[in-house]
Amino acid sequence: MEDLLRLKKAERPPAEFWTRFEAELHAKQLAAIVTRRPWWNGISRGFAVISRHQIPFGAVAALALTWVGVHYMSAPSETVHVIQLNGVEASHAASVRSEGTSAATRPPLSVEASGMVSAMAAPPQAPVVVSGASHVSQLTAAAPIESPSRTPFSNVIAVTLADFRESNIERRDVFGSDREFEPVMASVRQPAAEPLAHLDPVSEERRSRLLATGLPTYDSPATERISERASNDRIYESLDPYESNGGMSLEFKF
Amino acid sequence: MNASKAIEKTLVASPERKLEADADLAVVRQVQAGDVAAFNRLIHKYRERVLGVIYNMTSNREDAADLAQDAFIKAFQSIQRFQGQASFFTWLYRIAVNSTLSHLRRNRLRSFFSLESVREDDPISRELIDALTDTTGAGRDSFVRELQEKLNDAMQKLSINHRTVVTLFEIDGLSHQEIAEVMDCSVGTVRSRLHYAKQLLQAELHLYLRP
Numbered sequence: 001m002e003d004l005l006r007l008k009k010a011e012r013p014p015a016e017f018w019t020r021f022e023a024e025l026h027a028k029q030l031a032a033i034v035t036r037r038p039w040w041n042g043i044s045r046g047f048a049v050i051s052r053h054q055i056p057f058g059a060v061a062a063l064a065l066t067w068v069g070v071h072y073m074s075a076p077s078e079t080v081h082v083i084q085l086n087g088v089e090a091s092h093a094a095s096v097r098s099e100g101t102s103a104a105t106r107p108p109l110s111v112e113a114s115g116m117v118s119a120m121a122a123p124p125q126a127p128v129v130v131s132g133a134s135h136v137s138q139l140t141a142a143a144p145i146e147s148p149s150r151t152p153f154s155n156v157i158a159v160t161l162a163d164f165r166e167s168n169i170e171r172r173d174v175f176g177s178d179r180e181f182e183p184v185m186a187s188v189r190q191p192a193a194e195p196l197a198h199l200d201p202v203s204e205e206r207r208s209r210l211l212a213t214g215l216p217t218y219d220s221p222a223t224e225r226i227s228e229r230a231s232n233d234r235i236y237e238s239l240d241p242y243e244s245n246g247g248m249s250l251e252f253k254f
Numbered sequence: 255m256n257a258s259k260a261i262e263k264t265l266v267a268s269p270e271r272k273l274e275a276d277a278d279l280a281v282v283r284q285v286q287a288g289d290v291a292a293f294n295r296l297i298h299k300y301r302e303r304v305l306g307v308i309y310n311m312t313s314n315r316e317d318a319a320d321l322a323q324d325a326f327i328k329a330f331q332s333i334q335r336f337q338g339q340a341s342f343f344t345w346l347y348r349i350a351v352n353s354t355l356s357h358l359r360r361n362r363l364r365s366f367f368s369l370e371s372v373r374e375d376d377p378i379s380r381e382l383i384d385a386l387t388d389t390t391g392a393g394r395d396s397f398v399r400e401l402q403e404k405l406n407d408a409m410q411k412l413s414i415n416h417r418t419v420v421t422l423f424e425i426d427g428l429s430h431q432e433i434a435e436v437m438d439c440s441v442g443t444v445r446s447r448l449h450y451a452k453q454l455l456q457a458e459l460h461l462y463l464r465p
Contacts, residue, residue: 001456004405005424008310011402017319018301025323032327033290204450 207231270431276339282342287335293333297326300343303426304350310421311354311414321357325350326418340435347428347436351418358414401462408458416451423448 049056085218278299284292304325309318328349336345409417418437422428423444430448434441 001452001459002424004401004459004462005420005455006396006402006426007405007419008409009306011309012316013305021301021305021319021323022297024319025326028323028327029293029330032331074260 271341271343275343278342279338281338282333282338285330286336293330296329296342296346300346301326304346306353307347307426308350308420310409310425311351311417312358313410317357322350323352325353328353344432344435347422347432348438351422352434355414355418365457404459404462408455412451413452416447416454419444419447420451420455 207228278296279391280284281292281295285296285323303319305322308321309315312318329346331411332349336342340348379390409420412420415437419433422433422436423430428436430441433444437444
């Protein structure tokens with residue numbers, strides 16, 4: 001079998017073939033030197049390399065996509081920046097630490113939230129406002145992110161409210177009124193009472209005077225009772241419970 | 255001792271090949287430095303072997319000439335990317351084999367022979383033909399021609415990969431390792447393909463084989 005296949009080695013072109021072969025090859029070689037290859041040849045070569053090593057490239061692409069996905073999902077809680085603010089009061093920081101959660105163990109907030117609060121901070125010339133604003137900033141910087149679903153803005157609001165509940169600063173001094181932060185009941189609801197109890201009993205005179213204009217006069221006792229009941233009902237209906245002194249009123253402030 | 259040397263030769267490249275590879279690398283460095291004429295030395299050195307491989311894979315001399323020229327042009331264009339990790343010979347064979355495989359796959363349905371004549375002026379070829387036939391004169395020429403056609407016919411019945419392995423091993427004399435590098439497959443795959451291809455060829459050419 002090997003001898004038979006070796007016969008193929010004896011199949012060789014004549015000598016003149018090589019003369020023509022070399023002439024054509026040199027012509028092609030010169031053309032290859034002169035002719036600039038189009039720019040898309042590089043792209044096709046790149047695709048050829050990728051198709052040759054498609055398994056490693058696919059694995060790398062999958063890993064990169066996974067990394068990007070994980071990084072994107074955890075981006076809000078991972079962007080850690082320390083905020084440098086002027087006028088941070090140590091006493092406020094200490095009071096915050098004493099609340100139960102150590103400030104050192106708390107992760108700082110993201111730069112978006114801190115930047116927003118910093119923009120809210122007042123200039124340090126106003127003493128009261130500086131105290132409150134810097135305290136707010138410090139709290140914001142040290143506030144924990146309790147839930148990943150919370151936005152930094154909601155965290156800032158929550159910390160601010162907690163601080164104002166705990167602090168001794170007069171709220172009206174800082175913001176003028178605390179009605180922006182808490183829904184306030186305008187008045188305490190009084191116990192329910194019979195509205196007619198506050199009225200003076202109708203005197204016989206007045207009743208007779210009123211009935212004299214509205215009802216015909218009857219002599220029988222039955223008609224007397226009927227007219228008396230009707231007059232009471234009419235008086236009761238004529239009263240406006242919302243205009244009385246003991247009436248209740250509700251105010252809703254947002 | 256001789257058997258172990260023969261086995262080693264089939265498995266790994268010979269030391270002569272390594273010396274040859276070092277010499278080729280020096281020429282390649284000249285070409286990379288800008289000496290375009292140095293590439294002609296490489297062409298002159300490998301043109302017959304490259305053409306022989308392509309011709310035995312295609313069984314068409316015109317296609318073989320075009321593909322061999324294209325292989326040299328591709329090697330010339332890409333020689334700046336040649337790092338010397340493999341030998342230039344293996345690298346050039348790889349370009350030639352890949353170009354031929356692409357050509358054969360493109361023209362899978364179009365195949366016709368255009369055979370070279372067997373050169374009897376070479377003493378080795380003459381001895382080989384003498385060993386294959388007892389006839390002389392015109393009968394000898396016609397027998398050789400018939401044997402050549404049957405052999406090419408049997409080769410074309412092999413798949414492209416099996417044909418390539420048989421060509422590189424039996425006709426061109428490459429080792430298993432070199433064939434694996436050229437075809438970008440494992441040595442085991444090369445052995446398996448070689449064994450299967452020989453079985454098929456024996457089945458096709460059993461009338462011309464002596465017991």
